[in-house]
Amino acid sequence: MKNGVVIVGAGHAGVQAAASLRDEGYDVPVTLIGDENELPYHKPPLSKTFIKDSAAVPQILRAEAFYETGRIELRRGVLVERIDPVGKRLDLAGGGSISFDAAILATGSRPRVLRLGGGELGGVLSLRSVADARSIRELSARIEDAVILGGGFIGLEIAATLSAGGRRVTVIEAQDRLLGRAVAPAISSHVRQRLEASGIRVLTQTTVERLEGSNGRVEAAIASTGERLPAQMVIVGIGVVPNMELAAEAGLETANGIRVDGQMRTSVPEILAIGDNASYRHWFSGADVRLESVQNATDQARLAARTITGHHDVYRSVPWFWSDIGDMKLQMVGLAQASDRSLVVGDVSDNKFSVFHYGGERLIAIESVNRPADHMLGRKMLGAGFSPSVEVVAAGADAVKSAFMDAQKQVAADPA
Structure with a gap:
């Protein structure tokens, strides 16, 4: 009987990986190990609604029945002490071990x-x-x-x-x-x-x-x-630091996180890493990055499940992030580090504006404050590889939408 997949870390990445394995038809054991005794929960609300409301409870990622019906063995309050990549075994603190055919390290990060x-x-x-x-x-x-x-x-x-x-x-x-x-x-x-x-x-x-x-x-x-x-x-x-000690002690390659390829495989192919702890060469920016976001964690989890089930997709998700600070909803899409010019659109005094970032003639990121439509359009444009000119962006949102629609029609008419 196959040992199946063991996922270390029961946050957003780990839970999504377990769900995606079942979605991909993986029909052998899946074990999800978390070091907290709670049911896995959403983390973004903790800094906002949870701490201001004495009656608030954690928003769970999946109901307990999900793990039961999905035949996912959720082991709470368990610490992994070491990884044996040769023997394909995890040794647990306090004794005991778990064997695996493949392992996913979704160990996240911790506060500096x-x-x-x-x-x-x-x-x-x-x-x-x-x-x-x-x-x-x-x-x-x-x-x-x-x-x-x-x-x-x-x-x-x-x-x-x-x-x-x-x-x-x-x-x-x-x-x-x-x-x-x-x-x-x-x-x-x-x-x-x-x-x-x-x-x-x-x-x-x-x-x-x-x-x-x-x-x-x-x-x-x-x-x-x-x-x-x-x-x-x-x-x-x-700031935070990636939880990569288990990987490093097991001899896996690390550099500001656990190094992975485009399919989320570490230097030991049977062991994958996803989420806050995964460091990789990003297709969009060409730089080595380690991204700390729910979107990155869940998208990488889906890809890791496909890798384990025999697919050969390469990670090409457009990165996006958000933060709610008082009356400001900040939404970011793309990676702006290589920006050499920017254009501000909208009304800053009205607390509603966006910053479009360009690297040469290429749109590489949009940062928005209370302009969700800009953010959503930006995700579509960056995903499609479309860059409106600075002049089009300056002409307003309708002009950007029209230019993008025209480009999409042209692609549909001439896909070559």
């Missing part, structure tokens, strides 16, 4: 650790799991002041949520702008202005020297400027 004096004090928290979110929610109900370390998506989502709940919030970012590695300066500036208008204090080009407290609880953050910032809660949002 804060290394400064006072980092061990109570009230210093990060967010990656529902247990973390519960801790933040419970503590936020008893505090007045919060300091957020890091001006990335998670930090700003939490900052907006806490501020809306009546807390005094300060965001500290070491770089010269918020979301500096994620979005264009125009959007960074806009996000900062909206957050400050809502009462959040933002300090850029600033770091924290140390945290101070008493009786084991944090009371203040001492900024690099010397200012003492009251804080009964400090949220650390300074």
Whole structure:
């Protein structure tokens, strides 16, 4: 009897991989291993609706019946201690092992650790799991002041949520702008202005020297400027690191994640890696990337299932991301790192605009604030390899749609 597939990690990627294996007709054992005792759940709401609503419960990815009817063995609260790629076996913490024909590593990532004096004090928290979110929610109900370390998506989502709940919030970012590695300066500036208008204090080009407290609880953050910032809660949002230790110890190739090819195979073909921990050469940008998004995780999971079931597809999904920060829905499609010129369209003052990014004459990304139609059209255009000219984009959304429709008609009429 075949040993089947073992999936390590029960987040978005792992659950989708299990579902997709069954969708692809895979009819031998599928085991899904998660290190939490919860049913697998959606993570994006944790920084928003979950922490602001004391009655909120985790939004599960699939009902428990899904695993039963799909004959997916869900093993919760289990840690994998090592991988034996030669023997095709996973050794479990506390004893026992699981053999596999193929394994999928969907181990995700974890918050980067804060290394400064006072980092061990109570009230210093990060967010990656529902247990973390519960801790933040419970503590936020008893505090007045919060300091957020890091001006990335998670930090700003939490900052907006806490501020809306009546807390005094300060965001500290070491770089010269918020979301500096994620979005264009125009959007960074806009996000900062909206957050400050809502009462959040933002300090850029600033770091924290140390945290101070008493009786084991944090009371203040001492900024690099010397200012003492009251804080009964400090949220650390300074980035994440991929969970690749299991792979590295097993001898799999790693480089800012677990290296995979276009079919999600690692340097050991029977072992695949997907999601936040997978590093690969991206077809769209030509660069080595490791993307942290639900879309990337689930699309790679679907492809991994097809790889295991004998297909030879290559990963070519257009990357897209989103974040809800206060009254701003940010949506990004494409990868803007290689942009050499940008065009802002829409009404910034009305909190509705987009930034179109070009690399030469090629449209490579669109970043939108409260302009979902631009985002959806962008996903279609980038997926089709269509680049409207800057002049067409400047003429307005209707002109872009018309140009794209004309191009699609031309392709249909002359597919060669």
